[in-house]
Amino acid sequence: MSIIGNIERTDTDILILGSGGAGMFAALHASQKAPAGTRITIAVKGLLGKCGCTRMVQGGYNVSLGHGDTVERHFMDTINGGKWLPNQDMAWKLCEQAVVRVRELENEIGCFFDRNRDGSLHHKAFAGQTADRTVHKGDLTGIEIINRLMEQVLSRPIEKLQEHRAIGLIPSKDGAALAGVLFINMRNGKLRLVRAKTVMMGTGGGPTMYKYNTPSGDKTMDGLAMALRLGLPLRDMEMVQFHPTGLLAGEHTKMTGTVLEEGLRGAGGQLLNDTNHRFMFDYDERGERATRDVVSRGIYAEMRKSNQPEGGGVFISMSHLGPDVVRKKFSGMVKRCADSGFDLAGGLVQVVPTAHYFMGGVVVDPDTRTAMEGLYVAGEDAGGAHGSNRLGGNGVANSTVFGGVAGDVMASDVRKMNTLRDPDEAVLAAEIERAMAPLHIKPGNVQALRQELQEAMWEDVGVMRTEFGLNRGIERVHAIKQELMSTGVESGNLAFNLTWHDWLNMSSLCDVSEVIAKAALARDNSRGAHFREDYPDSGSMLDSWFTVARKQGNDIEVVREPVQFTLVKPGNTILPSHEPETLVGAN
Amino acid sequence: MLDIRLYMLQRLTALIMAPLTLVHIALMIYAIQGGLSAAEILGRTQGSIFWFFFYGLFVASVSIHAAIGLRVIISETLKVRGTQLTILSWAFFLIALYMGAKAVIGVTLS
Amino acid sequence: MIKPHRKHPLWLAYLLHRLSGLGLALFLPAHFYLLSLALNQPDRMDKYLGWGENPLVKVAEYGLVFLLAIHLFGGLRLMAFESLEWSNNQKTAAACSIVAALAISTIFFLRAI
């Protein structure tokens, strides 16, 4: 226990976890709105702005700013895309505030989104939308957004704690509110407790417990695991979005799982199986242009059929469009494939569905408040805005909109909070103990366990699910977690000890994996990203419910809560009656 | 170590010297061809206002130009900074200017 | 030894420009000193110029003009790049300036002999 006396303790007023769209906007808005003298701190697992997924956004940002598009239309698309599971008030706020946020990004932050020749914003059409709505900067939209945000944050008096990994949310003594956050300063391996009046968590979820996944390497569900341990309710945890075309280049390379952009299929890219058959039309009349979930399932089914021992994927073929055309139109993708040794323009590139986005998250209200006073959650860590499926382009809209909201709300809430709260030392001690545990046992191979977990989740809790598979998955995850608890890490030098962090990553991933599997088991129908082979039906829309999971003792309890149709009921629309069903292709 | 003022001065002097240098080189080629003696050189230049201004301008420019150039090289390779660096560059400038002036006067005026 | 990241034409051009500038700057005072001798001791100056017949000195002179030419053209190249709207022909320009420098000094050298 002596270590608890040894940890560093510092204070701030507003503490922000993560530097994605959510974290950056929270920091900026807090610094704009908070009373003078308010201390603002942003803590992040990597370097400020250089980690997380917002930076990796390719396609763009959904905003109803042109072509006759309206907030109402954006909202309806979001609700339909989420198969009526979204929290409608959150979805509305998302669509409404996206307009403000994009203007803020352009006018105040300095982003430049692509323009039409006449100088107006260029919008493109993402799948599942009834208007050309997505603004973008080429196919590197995230870099533009995060770099500009980063500049603004760096130029303000905001304290930054880089390579500070949050490992525990520490409640106050009475348990009524949050007192602070426990970190590992990764660079020197020392622990640090930061007390704060308000904390916003924006660690970005990230379904990296799957064999194939797209998010950045630093994302390992730490936030949701921390919220789970704190006893907070998590919703829609079964909802994992797979992107149909992740690069398959072998298990030994980090290139595997990374996204080959949607546009390839949109432009006419063909998916072929190992007998050279163009199979997507066997599953959907739209062929390769069907929605993400449909194509992912098609590919998955095809992979299962071919049953290759190597676990090979299917092939994407572009060459029929003319290699030179492809090279020109998709130069970024062609170069990226070439860097891992593949010829996208002229040859075949192997692809697999890859875990891309996590719709589930902490239950929050539209102001990002959680069940615990002092804790706010925004971005991919928060559940509700997308329901069972996220539209392409709504991810970054979500994180930037609600990050900004959190910043505003915290700035006003701190005014009412006079003092910092004292942490519950018992919880603190337990969290320290948990993090230090692997340092006291015999070192083992953490990476091997990560691979096992990723296999288990891919096979049993993946693109297509069954009760049998899910139960087996839960058992496998349990066994792996147990194995992890007896696998240690060399403790000679804790400074920047990546293997220790691999261990902690695994711990978070195991905890959340179990919740995903249990929520998936609870949902005995197929909605959006969640597909049950034993319950292919979507269930009644009018009786839609969402899952809420929370930790009860050592168990995970999953309950169903009815969706409140606060703005629109299934079968209805809020669009005026004369509005056409879709505007795409109309202008 | 090079702010916009010094940068401008260095480029400006370089621009001045460029044509002067070309003429000078051409002259030397011509002179050497004919086999050179001190008297010959002096005969050509002494008492000529033109050559006085020609070489005078060159000397002034080159002293400034080379002093700034050396200043950069010294600071970048020997990590000398601040006042020390300023003193060194001025010293080189003044010495070069003094010696150059003496030479020009000797060659053209006396 | 030249570090790997430095092995490319533009960096070598930079090095050349710096070395030639340095060489010139060191030669300059000596040169001025020599010229001022013309005023006071014309004999000694003649003696120096007499060395001009010495092949070693010829090589040295060749070197000096070479330095001047290199530096001149390198400097013009630099200023052109900096002040004209940029062109993609940097490397070519660098190469040309060296060739031109060589040509001029070779002419000088040949004529002197």
Place this chain on the structure above:
Amino acid sequence: MNSEMKVSVWRGDESGGFETFTVPTQESQTVLDVVAWIQQNQDYSLTYRYACRVGMCGSCAMMVNGKPRWTCRTHINKVVVDNKLEIAPLRNLPVIKDLATDMDVFFDKWIAAEGLHHPSSTRDDPIEMIDPESPNRQQANAGIECINCAVCYSSCDTVNNNPDYLGPAALQRAWTVYNDAKDNDKDKILKSVSGSGGCHNCHTQGSCSLYCPNELKPMEAIAGLKRASIMSLLKRGK
């Protein structure tokens, strides 16, 4: 290619040294994969940094055989010579441990160069109409895709020689902002790039443009700043 390679990896901080590992070669293998393999299989204490693994975050850059590169996008076929590879932390930045550097100075200079937007309107105003083909916009676009990987910064010997020098990435960013029609404080930018660490220190070494993995041209951006600052000085005396 042989089925194994000898990889020398920098260990410790600035006063550290190289340690050699034997790593199996694979078909699709990047330098980052090599480093990760060593950490996961041979030496659990090896430190390196990466995030996106697809060339977007700019956090994985290292010196590979003495040249700065993004490692997640560098196939080993491009760099392995005689089955040997040498990997070190980026030059010109303080080393924290092994292959991870402290990038704070790099970003401090980014801000010091005024490489950030100076707003001329607010979130309540409409989005400005901007012709994407206008010359200014073209200039701004040329450098906009910088991922701040610091490859250029570590390739530049002027950075190495002059600790005040803002460096190619920061200056390129300043040039981008300078050309942005929406930016409201161009004088501030010119002022901040005209001081003793400013653009005029660049000796046109060209390594920045040569090594930038995104094929950006900081050297040309810096020349642009030199021009703009001189023009402004001539025109307005500031």
